[in-house]
Amino acid sequence: MANRPVFVPKTEGPALVEIVNVDFAWSAGLSIVQKQKSIAALHDSFRQRFPQARVLEVSSKSAAELGRKLSAFNMGVTSRNGQFISVESLFQSSKVFTSATGIQGPFRELMLLSPKEAKQSELLKNAGQLKHFSYCPSEQREAEIWALEPKSAFYDWLYLNALNIVPWKEELLAYSAFTDIEFNPVRSINCQAYSVALWCALRMRGLVCDAIPPRDAFIDLITKFTIHNTSDGDTTTMSLF
Incomplete structure (x- = not known):
């Protein structure tokens, strides 16, 4: 057995996203077939409690093309010179660490690597303790510092900016x-499925339309609501659908 969170966008109430922790039968193995068995078991277990739910797996292992497109490895932005930069690579390249030898990072060169290479870079493994994020996608812009709190704010903001420009984003509202x-x-703390649920909640409440707010306005917006950590989730008092 395993336990994983399911992220539910809320159209009203104090929280934008509710988190339901679900027990399900885990299929061991790294193959896509085994991963998709686990996904199906997770979704079936969730629907036993909420039969009317329409659930989408958001990852490269998703059986749905939409879910695969939503992977942070596949979502991103295109630079002025035509270079695609994934959300994952942007996120990893923005990390700044502190160690006994001083400040390490940000490692801007990771921005141009594949998402897998950026995430597994040796530059990050021994850099020290994460201090903050320094976001600067181009030399023409001044670096923007993001604190570690709210915990997933920077990752969510990066992801939402990428999601908000794709033409098929409205399809998510059917889930x-x-x-x-x-x-x-x-x-882990950051989760692409949570980011998708957050965008849906903001969109359904009319809080985002043409653009995602810049850093300070975005943080002001999300902190007006109750922010659950990914380890939260108690459905005993929820009315989800």
Whole structure:
């Protein structure tokens, strides 16, 4: 058995995204077939409690093309010279660390690597303790510093900016819950399925339309609501649908 969160965008109430932790039968193995078995079991377990839910897996392992397109490895922006930069590579290249030898990073060169190469870069593994994020997608812009709190704000902002420019984003509003089988809240904080649910909640409430607000306005917006951590989720008092 395993336990994973399901992210539910809310059209009203104090939280933009509710998190439901679900127990399900895990299929061991790294193959896509095994991952998709686990996804199906997770979704089936969730729908046993919420039969009317329409759930989308958001990852490269998703059986749905839409879910695969939503992977942070596939979402991104295009630079002025035509270079595609994934959300994952942007995120990793913005990390700044502190260590006994001083400040390490940001490592801007990771921006141009594949998302897998950027995430697994040796530059990040021994850099020290994460201090903040320094976002600067081009030399023409001054670096923008993002604090570590709210915990997933910077990642969500990067992801939402990429999502908000794709022509098929409105398709997401047909779904009522989102998962990411690769995400384990014991090991990670940021989750692309949470970011998708957050965009849906903001869109359904009319809080985002043409553009995602800049840093300070975005933080002001999301902190007006209750922010659940990815380890939260108690459905005993929820009315989700």
